[in-house]
Amino acid sequence: DTGVSQNPRHKITKRGQNVTFRCDPISEHNRLYWYRQTLGQGPEFLTYFQNEAQLEKSRLLSDRFSAERPKGSFSTLEIQRTEQGDSAMYLCASSPGTSGEETQYFGPGTRLLVL
Amino acid sequence: GQSLEQPSEVTAVEGAIVQINCTYQTSGFYGLSWYQQHDGGAPTFLSYNALDGLEETGRFSSFLSRSDSYGYLLLQELQMKDSASYFCARGQNFVFGPGTRLSVLP
Numbered sequence: 298d299t300g301v302s303q304n305p306r307h308k309i310t311k312r313g314q315n316v317t318f319r320c321d322p323i324s325e326h327n328r329l330y331w332y333r334q335t336l337g338q339g340p341e342f343l344t345y346f347q348n349e350a351q352l353e354k355s356r357l358l359s360d361r362f363s364a365e366r367p368k369g370s371f372s373t374l375e376i377q378r379t380e381q382g383d384s385a386m387y388l389c390a391s392s393p394g395t396s397g398e399e400t401q402y403f404g405p406g407t408r409l410l411v412l
Numbered sequence: 413g414q415s416l417e418q419p420s421e422v423t424a425v426e427g428a429i430v431q432i433n434c435t436y437q438t439s440g441f442y443g444l445s446w447y448q449q450h451d452g453g454a455p456t457f458l459s460y461n462a463l464d465g466l467e468e469t470g471r472f473s474s475f476l477s478r479s480d481s482y483g484y485l486l487l488q489e490l491q492m493k494d495s496a497s498y499f500c501a502r503g504q505n506f507v508f509g510p511g512t513r514l515s516v517l518p
Binding site: 330332337338339340341342345388390399400401402403404405406 | 445447453454455456457460499501503506507508509510511
């Protein structure tokens with residue numbers, strides 16, 4: 298399967314701990330997106346990369362959140378000093394990056410539970 | 413601001429046709445997409461409208477009217493497997509609607 302993959306699929310942590318999630322996009326996709334989704338809601342945009350450049354960040358992305366895509370391939374999303382309100386599904390998506398409007402291909406997500 | 417509105421729930425029976433509406437309020441416009449998400453699954457792309465009119469993809473069609481800031485997803489010949497949440501999404505700024513939960517009854 299050459300789709301978007303995310304690891305881990307599930308993460309349980311205690312409040313105050315740091316967590317890091319990884320996303321591997323579809324090979325040769327230049328754009329990579331991070332979203333957060335809570336139960337019964339649509340995905341909320343967090344940030345997006347064009348190759349290794351982080352081009353846009355949502356105001357939802359507080360200073361406890363940081364995302365990287367060091368070589369323009371996989372990406373990591375780190376949450377520092379987790380809070381219970383961070384409990385959500387974190388979705389990654391990728392797209393080719395060859396035109397302005399593109400279909401996004403989503404990974405299975407990482408479900409985070411902060412106790 | 414940028415927001416999209418959808419009905420929260422829709423129920424229909426197998427074989428029927430259902431329309432899920434999406435209205436948006438935003439400055440500028442970059443197209444409207446539709447995604448399907450089954451419980452516990454990831455959103456998957458269904459359809460995209462860059463311009464006004466109807467786009468047809470098998471049993472699913474999507475319509476857009478930019479002058480009315482309105483679009484819809486039309487699902488025909490409903491099947492049980494179509495029970496899922498459906499999201500409209502505005503491109504460029506990656507804004508998703510709250511989703512419509514479709515329940516298909518036998």
